[in-house]
Amino acid sequence: xxxxxxxxxxxxxxxxxxxxxxxxxxxxxxxxxxxxxxxxxxxxxxxxxxxxxxxxxxxxxxxxxxxxxxxxxxxxxxxxxxxxxxxxxxxxxxxxxxxxxxxxxxxxxxxxxxxxxxxxxxxxxxxxxxxxxxxxxxxxxxxxxxxxxxxxxxxxxxxxxxxxxxxxxxxxxxxxxxxxxxxxxxxxxxxxxxxxxxxxxxxxxxxxxxxxxxxxxxxxxxxxxxxxxxxxxxxxxxxxxxxxxxxxxxxxxxxxxxxxxxxxxxxxxxxxxxxxxxxxxxxxxxxxxxxxxxxxxxxxxxxxxxxxxxxxxxxxxxxxxxxxxxxxxxxxxxxxxxxxxxxxxxxxxxxxxxxxxxxxxxxxxxxxxxxxxxxxxxxxxxxxxxxxxxxxxxxxxxxxxxxxxxxxxxxxxxxxxxxxxxxxxxxxxxxxxxxxxxx
Amino acid sequence: xxxxxxxxxxxxxxxxxxxxxxxxxxxxxxxxxxxxxxxxxxxxxxxxxxxxxxxxxxxxxxxxxxxxxxxxxxxxxxxxxxxxxxxxxxxxxxxxxxxxxxxxxxxxxxxxxxxxxxxxxxxxxxxxxxxxxxxxxxxxxxxxxxxxxxxxxxxxxxxxxxxxxxxxxxxxxxxxxxxxxxxxxxxxxxxxxxxxxxxxxxxxxxxxxxxxxxxxxxxxxxxxxxxxxxxxxxxxxxxxxxxxxxxxxxxxxxxxxxxxxxxxxxxxxxxxxxxxxxxxxxxxxxxxxxxxxxxxxxxxxxxxxxxxxxxxxxxxxxxxxxxxxxxxxxxxxxxxxxxxxxxx
Numbered sequence: 001x002x003x004x005x006x007x008x009x010x011x012x013x014x015x016x017x018x019x020x021x022x023x024x025x026x027x028x029x030x031x032x033x034x035x036x037x038x039x040x041x042x043x044x045x046x047x048x049x050x051x052x053x054x055x056x057x058x059x060x061x062x063x064x065x066x067x068x069x070x071x072x073x074x075x076x077x078x079x080x081x082x083x084x085x086x087x088x089x090x091x092x093x094x095x096x097x098x099x100x101x102x103x104x105x106x107x108x109x110x111x112x113x114x115x116x117x118x119x120x121x122x123x124x125x126x127x128x129x130x131x132x133x134x135x136x137x138x139x140x141x142x143x144x145x146x147x148x149x150x151x152x153x154x155x156x157x158x159x160x161x162x163x164x165x166x167x168x169x170x171x172x173x174x175x176x177x178x179x180x181x182x183x184x185x186x187x188x189x190x191x192x193x194x195x196x197x198x199x200x201x202x203x204x205x206x207x208x209x210x211x212x213x214x215x216x217x218x219x220x221x222x223x224x225x226x227x228x229x230x231x232x233x234x235x236x237x238x239x240x241x242x243x244x245x246x247x248x249x250x251x252x253x254x255x256x257x258x259x260x261x262x263x264x265x266x267x268x269x270x271x272x273x274x275x276x277x278x279x280x281x282x283x284x285x286x287x288x289x290x291x292x293x294x295x296x297x298x299x300x301x302x303x304x305x306x307x308x309x310x311x312x313x314x315x316x317x318x319x320x321x322x323x324x325x326x327x328x329x330x331x332x333x334x335x336x337x338x339x340x341x342x343x344x345x346x347x348x349x350x351x352x353x354x355x356x357x358x359x360x361x362x363x364x365x366x367x368x369x370x371x372x373x374x375x376x377x378x379x380x381x382x383x384x385x386x387x388x389x390x391x392x393x394x395x396x397x398x399x400x401x402x403x404x405x406x407x408x409x410x411x412x413x414x415x416x417x418x419x420x421x422x423x424x425x426x427x428x429x430x431x432x433x434x435x436x437x438x439x
Numbered sequence: 440x441x442x443x444x445x446x447x448x449x450x451x452x453x454x455x456x457x458x459x460x461x462x463x464x465x466x467x468x469x470x471x472x473x474x475x476x477x478x479x480x481x482x483x484x485x486x487x488x489x490x491x492x493x494x495x496x497x498x499x500x501x502x503x504x505x506x507x508x509x510x511x512x513x514x515x516x517x518x519x520x521x522x523x524x525x526x527x528x529x530x531x532x533x534x535x536x537x538x539x540x541x542x543x544x545x546x547x548x549x550x551x552x553x554x555x556x557x558x559x560x561x562x563x564x565x566x567x568x569x570x571x572x573x574x575x576x577x578x579x580x581x582x583x584x585x586x587x588x589x590x591x592x593x594x595x596x597x598x599x600x601x602x603x604x605x606x607x608x609x610x611x612x613x614x615x616x617x618x619x620x621x622x623x624x625x626x627x628x629x630x631x632x633x634x635x636x637x638x639x640x641x642x643x644x645x646x647x648x649x650x651x652x653x654x655x656x657x658x659x660x661x662x663x664x665x666x667x668x669x670x671x672x673x674x675x676x677x678x679x680x681x682x683x684x685x686x687x688x689x690x691x692x693x694x695x696x697x698x699x700x701x702x703x704x705x706x707x708x709x710x711x712x713x714x715x716x717x718x719x720x721x722x723x724x725x726x727x728x729x730x731x732x733x734x735x736x737x738x739x740x741x742x743x744x745x746x747x748x749x750x751x752x753x754x755x756x757x758x759x760x761x762x763x764x765x766x767x768x769x770x771x772x773x774x775x776x777x778x779x780x781x782x783x
Contacts, residue, residue: 080487083483083487083747084483084486119754123486127486162693163693165557165692165693167689167692168690168692200482201475201478201479201482202478202479202690202758203479203754203757203758204482276514277509277514280512280513280514281514282462282513282514283466283516284494367496367497368468368494368495368496368497369474369478369481369494369495369496370492370494371481371482371492372464372491372492378463380463381462381463386462386464387464387466387494399667400665400667401475401667402475402666402667402686402687402691404690404694
């Protein structure tokens with residue numbers, strides 16, 4: 001039997017076919033993964049990008065003395081007696097006057113007109129008047145928030161058809177809003193406040209923001225960084241460079257690897273029992289959240305730090321020891337600086353993981369309605385002791401609200417969280433590329 | 440050395456943290472039905488008073504009361520929201536932990552409605568229909584037999600032949616208890632099944648238990664999350680009928696249609712007048728020992744039940760709360776700090 005070098009025999013054909021099949025499997029796996037990612041990102045972006053825009057009504061508000069300062073003393077303490085409920089009617093009358101000023105007519109009742117303005121608006125105006133009593137008696141131009149349904153109309157979430165069935169708005173209100181927009185009174189613009197304002201109740205989705213959540217997440221990351229980095233690095237250095245290799249260190253090693261795989265909710269239960277019930281730290285505080293996330297992140301940091309230390313060639317340690325350096329000098333002067341990029345990368349990835357973690361925070365009361373910006377330190381509550389929320393829990397929280405306008409907010413929060421994670425991972429990649437050394 | 444510095448900071452944190460005891464804001468936890476109302480009040484309270492805005496957590500009535508009863512001190516909550524009254528067993532747990540003085544505040548009434556996809560069939564239910572559709576076992580001819588109804592027309596010939604698919608609140612929700620008592624048990628009694636069981640020699644407790652047992656063959660699905668989850672399930676399955684709070688329905692009227700119960704359309708008016716049968720009072724419970732210790736606690740409670748907020752024209756009524764006809768009495772309870780079991 002002759003075999004040709006040019007024509008492939010049956011066995012080669014079979015092997016080549018197997019290889020082709022394997023490539024096709026691999027490619028299709030990647031395509032499935034990529035399309036899942038694409039669908040996820042598109043749905044989040046489609047739902048959420050509009051949350052960075054917000055609809056405002058520009059109107060002149062007459063701050064008549066008899067309505068905002070009955071005593072006439074311009075004393076903020078006395079003026080505070082006019083509550084936001086009192087300001088609602090001032091805003092309503094201002095909007096009616098604006099509508100008439102534009103020469104528009106409508107069949108809407110006064111109450112329905114008032115419903116076009118966000119309930120947050122009266123607080124905005126009241127705060128400004130209390131901070132600046134000289135405004136009383138003047139007519140001041142304010143940019144106030146439009147209500148969630150009006151906002152949704154300009155973003156395409158609310159249509160005339162859906163409004164006809166909606167008990168919170170009406171097609172007439174939307175038509176009026178369109179006329180006001182044509183006249184330049186209502187305007188949709190970029191909304192920085194989404195990142196600054198605190199959460200808002202179900203009645204005012206248009207005013208809900210991520211301010212408290214971002215601050216809470218930042219505080220927790222500080223706690224995690226300050227605790228997990230030194231503890232993690234110190235224990236890895238000890239385990240890797242100093243500890244004798246025996247049964248006890250073996251057990252410790254196995255335990256660390258196991259801890260890295262423990263479901264994060266377990267750390268939440270632990271945190272509740274130890275930090276809140278036993279040590280009596282404040283519930284919902286970033287301190288407790290940070291401590292729980294520290295426990296969760298430590299194994300990740302230890303494992304990556306040890307890998308980074310291991311990758312430093314022994315010849316460098318030997319050389320340092322050879323010229324008379326002590327063990328500690330060789331570690332701190334030579335091994336640690338060379339392992340630093342790997343350690344940093346591991347830490348940043350651990351932090352990113354902690355930033356996106358929700359489950360343990362559910363148990364320590366961080367899924368809460370918090371409107372006060374938490375202070376980093378107060379004498380009463382201690383360091384990071386004031387109640388706050390965190391970015392991923394805010395997402396969880398908003399998806400449970402009854403008002404459909406919160407869907408957009410939740411997606412907007414997801415985008416914000418993803419951007420933070422992307423930045424952290426990009427920094428990790430940059431550090432690795434920039435400083436990593438290969439031998 | 441940077442590591443030394445870091446260790447010093449760590450020690451500093453540990454030191455300051457151990458002194459963290461007090462807090463200056465009111466903390467509330469409990470029923471997810473009361474949560475939207477509480478957050479609306481908290482928001483307006485924060486705007487108009489010098490106290491910080493209270494922190495409101497969700498988690499269900501039972502979970503909230505459990506945390507409420509953990510003890511007295513700044514690391515425990517001040518107020519528990521509940522969509523049902525506190526149980527004697529819970530009062531005992533509270534007392535064991537030192538929480539002896541509890542002020543019960545009824546904020547108003549909430550209707551429980553049955554709603555389905557807006558494009559689907561509309562229904563006119565009676566409690567009996569729900570009992571027949573969802574009971575685990577039916578009492579027929581002196582025997583308990585498993586519920587075999589698959590479609591609504593088997594339950595009641597007036598209904599369309601739509602498969603039975605109900606989404607009801609899970610057992611951790613206070614709403615579930617009201618649903619079982621005011622719909623399922625009421626239906627069992629209305630249809631004469633309860634009496635038939637008694638007549639057949641079943642004792643009262645067992646009969647009640649059998650009446651309220653919900654079928655577990657997948658025709659009825661427990662929803663442990665919030666109403667948004669129920670809504671999502673109905674949007675995915677057009678045959679689904681869900682149990683909602685009235686306020687949730689009123690905020691989603693463009694997606695849901697509501698069913699009548701015994702011929703009455705649920706609304707704040709029909710619930711206030713008592714015509715619509717399925718409603719329940721909403722409560723919050725104040726830890727009296729925290730009044731005067733946690734700044735703003737009493738002010739918040741008083742503000743919550745004030746006419747401006749909880750009255751018929753207030754923001755809570757606008758969101759769907761049926762305001763309490765005896766609001767004056769509730770206001771007095773809060774003002775005088777009348778604790779439970781003190782006779783009034």
